[in-house]
Structure formats: C-alpha cells, structure tokens
Amino acid sequence: MSVVDESLDQAARDTTARLRFDGLSMVFPDGTHALEDISFSVAPGEFTTVVGPSGCGKSTLLRIASGLERGYTGGCDVDRDSIGYVFQDATLLPWRTVQRNVELNAELHHVDKDERQRRAAKAIELVNLTGHEDKYPKQLSGGMKMRCSLARSLVLNPGVFLFDEPFGALDEITREFLNNELLRLFALEKFAALFITHSIAEAVFLSTRVLVMSARPGRIIGDYEVPFGAERPHDLRFEPAFAELCGRINDDLKGAHA
Ligand SMILES: Nc1ncnc2c1ncn2[C@@H]1O[C@H](COP(=O)(O)OP(=O)(O)OP(=O)(O)O)[C@@H](O)[C@H]1O
Numbered sequence: 001m002s003v004v005d006e007s008l009d010q011a012a013r014d015t016t017a018r019l020r021f022d023g024l025s026m027v028f029p030d031g032t033h034a035l036e037d038i039s040f041s042v043a044p045g046e047f048t049t050v051v052g053p054s055g056c057g058k059s060t061l062l063r064i065a066s067g068l069e070r071g072y073t074g075g076c077d078v079d080r081d082s083i084g085y086v087f088q089d090a091t092l093l094p095w096r097t098v099q100r101n102v103e104l105n106a107e108l109h110h111v112d113k114d115e116r117q118r119r120a121a122k123a124i125e126l127v128n129l130t131g132h133e134d135k136y137p138k139q140l141s142g143g144m145k146m147r148c149s150l151a152r153s154l155v156l157n158p159g160v161f162l163f164d165e166p167f168g169a170l171d172e173i174t175r176e177f178l179n180n181e182l183l184r185l186f187a188l189e190k191f192a193a194l195f196i197t198h199s200i201a202e203a204v205f206l207s208t209r210v211l212v213m214s215a216r217p218g219r220i221i222g223d224y225e226v227p228f229g230a231e232r233p234h235d236l237r238f239e240p241a242f243a244e245l246c247g248r249i250n251d252d253l254k255g256a257h258a
C-alpha cells in the first residue's frame with residue numbers, strides 16, 4: 001500500500017472513529033508527567049489494546065477518555081454518553097443482586113423499569129449469567145463478578161468500551177474463557193474497544209491492533225495490526241505467527257523498560 005493510500009485509509013477510518021486522541025499529553029498538578037503526545041483513534045469494530053510498563057500512564061489515558069481526569073493538553077474526542085467501562089475491581093454494589101447491579105446504569109440514566117428489566121435480562125444472557133440473577137456479589141466467583149460488571153455496562157449499549165485490566169486478577173483458565181466470551185460479545189455488538197492488559201498473549205488474542213507504550217511519560221513506541229480474523233480458536237495461541245507477533249511486542253516492551 002502506498003503512503004498516499006495509507007493516509008487516505010487513515011482519514012476514512014478517522015471519520016468513523018468513536019474515540020480519538022490527538023497529541024494528548026498529561027502532567028499532573030504535582031509535576032508527574034504521565035503521557036506525552038498520544039495520537040490514535042478507535043472505530044466501531046476495532047479492538048485496540050495498549051500494553052506498557054507499570055506506571056507509564058495507561059490507566060490515566062482511560063480515565064481521561066472516560067472524563068474522570070481533566071487537565072490534559074491536546075485532543076480527546078469521545079461520545080461520553082455512550083461509554084462502557086470495566087475496571088479490574090468489578091466494583092459491584094454488595095447490597096444489590098446481580099439483576100439490580102446490572103440495572104444500575106440504566107437506572108442512573110432514568111430508563112423506565114420495564115425497559116430496564118428487559119435490557120438487564122438481555123445483558124445477563126449475553127454474559128451467560130442467566131440463572132444467577134438473584135445472587136449477591138459475595139456469592140459470585142471472580143469471573144462471574146467480571147461478567148456481571150460487563151453486563152452492567154452492556155445495558156446502555158455503549159459505542160465505546162474501555163477495559164482497564166479487567167481479567168488481571170483471574171486464573172489463566174478463567175481468563176482465557178472470558179477472553180472468548182468477550183470476543184463473542186465484540187463480534188455481536190461491534191463497539192469500539194480500548195483495552196489495557198499486562199499480558200501480551202491476551203493483547204494479541206483479543207485485538208485488531210496493539211499499541212506499545214514507553215515508560216513514563218508514556219508515548220506510543222510500537223503499533224501492530226493483528227493479522228488474525230474475527231474467528232479466533234483457542235489454539236491460535238500456539239500458532240507460530242501468534243508467537244512471532246508476541247515476541248516482537250515483547251522486544252518493544254523490553255526497550256520500553258530500558
Ligand atoms: N492523581 C495523580 N497525581 C499525580 N500522579 C498521578 C496521579 N494518578 C496517577 N499518577 C501517576 O501517573 C503515572 C501513571 O499512572 P497510571 O495509573 O496511569 O499508570 P499505569 O500505566 O496504569 O500503571 P499500572 O500498569 O501499574 O496500572 C504514575 O507514575 C502514577 O504514580
């Protein structure tokens with residue numbers, strides 16, 4: 001592809017982007033320089049994952065996208081009415097059942113009760129929690145809590161989904177199972193996904209694109225289109241092409257720590 005074609009392709013992609021960072025930098029009031037000149041966009045049906053050393057500014061980037069963090073310079077363009085988030089601690093309300101936790105966001109958006117219950121039932125079905133509606137968070141496993149947290153965001157049918165290490169605290173088998181579930185949801189809902197993980201294999205398995213960030217201040221130092229299609233069988237993880245891409249990202253990360 002020629003340079004011109006590439007820039008046209010980029011421009012076409014940008015017009016449909018649901019989330020766009022443009023020369024974004026962030027210095028906290030105490031002088032901590034967290035992010036430097038971040039530019040990329042995520043369109044519907046794109047699953048972009050950011051990997052980078054601890055403390056390089058990944059969560060800060062997601063917090064800026066979600067509107068929780070201000071004081072940045074440069075651009076951050078996102079439809080904030082259409083964002084779903086899943087963070088590492090599932091942050092379910094312990095006094096609410098699964099059903100009532102999943103209804104929460106719809107309640108906050110003043111969706112009426114019948115509609116709320118209908119959407120919650122659909123979201124619970126999408127994440128395979130049907131039959132567990134009346135349980136409280138303390139009765140759920142870690143993986144079930146994450147699925148409940150996912151369902152809670154799905155009721156608002158978000159155009160942009162932000163994930164900050166959602167599966168980091170789970171064992172590998174549960175994590176791989178939830179990776180498949182998330183890919184299934186992504187294929188159905190076609191949101192724009194921005195995902196953060198410390199696992200290179202998870203990044204490559206889930207994503208259409210992987211970005212590597214340097215140590216603080218975080219800059220983009222690697223950018224990989226993932227060449228695998230939408231169908232991602234479990235054994236993809238053992239393919240040479242998969243290992244090769246993981247290896248290249250790993251090399252970038254080693255450089256990032258230097
Ligand atoms: N409110 C704040 N005020 C000052 N510094 C902050 C604030 N929040 C975060 N930082 C600093 O900004 C840097 C980036 O933090 P951030 O949480 O974004 O890193 P991260 O890449 O998500 O790390 P991890 O992989 O460990 O989750 C860190 O040095 C952190 O100490």
Ligand SMILES: [Mg+2]
Nearest residue numbers: 058059060164
């Ligand atoms: Mg973080």
